[in-house]
Amino acid sequence: MVRSKPVIFLGPSLSREKARKILDADYRLPAKKGDILQLILKEVDIVGLVDGYFLQDYPPTPIEVYNLVRKRNVKVFGSSSLGALRAVELGKYGMIGIGKIFRLFRDGILESDDEVAVTFTDYTNYKSEALIDIRYNLFLAQKYKIIDNMTRRSILRISKQTYFPYRTYEDILDKCKSKYPEINSQLESFREYILNNKKSLKERDAVRLLKHIKNIYVP
Structure with a gap:
């Protein structure tokens, strides 16, 4: 019996073109509420x-992922963005986190969803x-001496103050230019x-x- 392809919910963190060069999978749009719940009725072994x-839209709830892991024994992996957040919440129930961003949230170094939130259009x-x-x-x-510590902190300060849907380098640097000439x-x-x-870093973790x-998927 041929196993079903892994289901991967992927959006702005990594392009489909790059993703397909790494893994042959069933690529879906970024997950919204109900998407993971629907997989409970499908023949799925691995979800990313x-x-x-x-x-x-509303994101998938932790209980959706919990039910998939516990009731269907599906291997669910998370990284980069919403996946990293859910993996921290549900690690004790079997969801597996991958990558640096997951570890930063797991270890309490990062706490806010705002760190990974982006807005995008199709x-x-x-x-x-x-x-x-x-x-x-x-x-x-700063490591490569393009900027010093004061400039790094100034740009970061403005970045934090900018609501995430409008957080672009162009906008942030223009604001910094006005405030810190x-x-x-x-x-x-x-x-x-x-x-x-x-x-x-989000792309790197998605890869x-x-x-x-x-490495674990055998068709």
């Missing part, structure tokens, strides 16, 4: 929860930036750095989740 809705290229990814790029920029030179250096070297599932 990466992305889910925060603003445009019909435009608009996507806000996750606070955790902004932190990551600021860390790297004395660091304009470093702001422009960081802007150029982001254009050419932007990294994503880790897919590679982990690939």
Whole structure:
């Protein structure tokens, strides 16, 4: 009997094109309330929860994931975004967290959903930036001496003050330029750095989740 493909809920954290090069799976849109509950009636062995809705729709509830893990004995993995949050909540019931972001929440270093929340559309290229990814790029920029600690803290402060659907580098750096004109030179250096070297911790963790599932999945 051929096993069903892993079901992966994936959105802005990693492109489908990149994901399919790693794992042959049943890729779904970011999870919303009810999506995981429906899988209880399906022949599913492995589920990967990466992305889910925060603003445009209700996210899947913890009880949905709990029922899938406990009642159907499905292996459920989470990373990067909503998946990391649910894995922290449900780790004691069998959900498995993957990646750095999961560990940061599990260990209490990060606490707010705001760290991973983004907004996106299916019909435009608009996507806000996750606070955790902004932190990551600021860390790297300081490490490579693109910016100093004061500039890093100033950009992070404005990022935190910006409501997550509007959290883009362009908007954040424009606000910083108005509020902190004395660091304009470093702001422009960081802007150029982001254009050419932007990294994503959410994407990196999503890749880790897919590679982990690939290692255990036997068709």
